[in-house]
Amino acid sequence: MQWTDRIRQTKILLVIAAVIIAVTSLLISHFLVKDLSNEERKKMEVWAQALHALNHADENTDLSLVLDVMQGNTTIPVIVLNDKGGIDDYRNIQDTLHLDQIAQRMLKAGDTIVVGSQIVCYDESVLLKRLSQYPYWQLGVVMIFVVVAIFALLSSKKAEQNKVWVGLSKETAHQLGTPISSLMAWVEILKENHPDDDLIPEMDKDVKRLERIAERFSKIGSLPEPTPGSMNEVIAHVVDYMRRRTSNKVEITTQIPDHDVVVNMNASLFEWVIENLCKNAVDAMEGAGKISIQLIDDDHRVAIEITDTGKGIRKKDINHVFTPGFTTKQRGWGLGLSLARRIVEDYHKGKIFVKSSEVGKGTTFRVELHK
Structure with a gap:
């Protein structure tokens, strides 16, 4: 029971450690993703203001800074809608055949900024999406590690345990061998001296049974055909x-x-x-x-x-x-x-x-x- 309890306690500790690692990773990733999301929101607000400035610029407006801001967005997907729902512009979107569907999804998600008569819709960057998925991948790796660790623990203990049982069985058979041989000899003497005694055949059966038991123990650990x-x-x-x-x-x-x-x-x-x-x-x-x-x-x-x-x-x-x-x-x-x-x-x-x-x-x- 002590060995069983130790194995059970070890498995519980491994599971608890995995849960702690997973929860800690999820919390840290959650706060990190939240901070990066806020940063991307601020970038898109600046980008939307730059777009507004570009749309209302005249020949005397210096557009160098505005253009730098506009071109600086190379990671965040953006779709600009006019007041009629049409698409005026888009950036960092590979699937250009389904721009309308992507824009509607962005609108439903609430990731929008209204600037004048235009609506700037944006989505999370690829880096932010990967970061939000990272803790779940990490959780999977931790769980695989725990399963492998428990399996290795049980396998090693089972192998060690089998060696103990096999050694114990063979030693028992060895120790029984000498007294059984002696008992068999005494039974034969009793048969010669008291051939009519009804108890001697029963004693003979018990001695032979002891011999079979010793034989059984000696076979533990081998693979009998x-x-x-x-x-x-x-x-x-x-x-x-x-x-x-x-x-x-x-x-x-x-x-x-x-x-x-x-x-x-x-x-x-x-x-x-x-x-x-x-x-x-x-x-x-x-x-x-x-x-x-x-x-x-x-x-x-x-x-x-x-x-x-x-x-x-x-x-x-x-x-x-x-x-x-x-x-x-x-x-x-x-x-x-x-x-x-x-x-x-x-x-x-x-x-x-x-x-x-x-x-x-x-x-x-x-x-x-x-x-």
């Missing part, structure tokens, strides 16, 4: 084990097709997935309830649904149940469902997810494999 196997047998083995190892208050039922459902899989690992889901169901029911295992054989895929009558999962926790370290138990590492997803999705290219869950009524997990 899937081979055709019977899903019916996998479920039967799990059900047989769970019935002998759980309370009589837990009822386990199965819905399995009459025909043999063959799937490419690693039977040992996949059996562990179903077993883990069943054990979680028993824990969720606190040792009393019903577990239903349904095997569905479609044309292109095989699905296993495991339903329990336990306490259910809160909606806010459903998206985190497969996160390593997440657990609602007082005692638990939160690795079971994480490893189950790794086995299903990474090794078998399938899917595992919470199909439905309701607090106080139960949960259904669904596992899907391609044929």
Whole structure:
């Protein structure tokens, strides 16, 4: 949970930083654009006065300054309308075929200056338009940066996390190897000395099961080759084990097709997935309830649904149940469902997810494999 909280806090900090940068950029750009807009307004007022002076000049008027002002506007689009709505002049407009439409748009926008009998309509310069659009482009770049940063963070953490889980699994298998070998030897001695004892075969089964568990842990991190196997047998083995190892208050039922459902899989690992889901169901029911295992054989895929009558999962926790370290138990590492997803999705290219869950009524997990 601590690792999950740190990742969540880091993502929140990145998003907050992006929002602060975006808001600051928008505010600064807004005030800058506003100041430049006012400056352009003043320039156009001077330009309009120069136009008025040019229109009312006589032979004694010095037009050098007026012409300098008129020719000095090389960026702001301008259209001059007469009192009848006709176009007397225009500057810095490339689309000369639609001058009337452009003039009407300028009039509606209110960017006009009335000088005598003429109306000077103007639009923002290209530089001002680009500057007003700049913060939105910057916002997009910041958001892309945040997404890439979060993705890189999650990827690096996931890679580091996988190394930890793989190392832990292999070390567990290694540590189990010696005592299991010793137990197997003791069981053989007991068989020779007490051949009629009914408990020894059960002990033998448990030791062999420990051996299979060690084998499963040793395969974590490698890519075992899937081979055709019977899903019916996998479920039967799990059900047989769970019935002998759980309370009589837990009822386990199965819905399995009459025909043999063959799937490419690693039977040992996949059996562990179903077993883990069943054990979680028993824990969720606190040792009393019903577990239903349904095997569905479609044309292109095989699905296993495991339903329990336990306490259910809160909606806010459903998206985190497969996160390593997440657990609602007082005692638990939160690795079971994480490893189950790794086995299903990474090794078998399938899917595992919470199909439905309701607090106080139960949960259904669904596992899907391609044929």
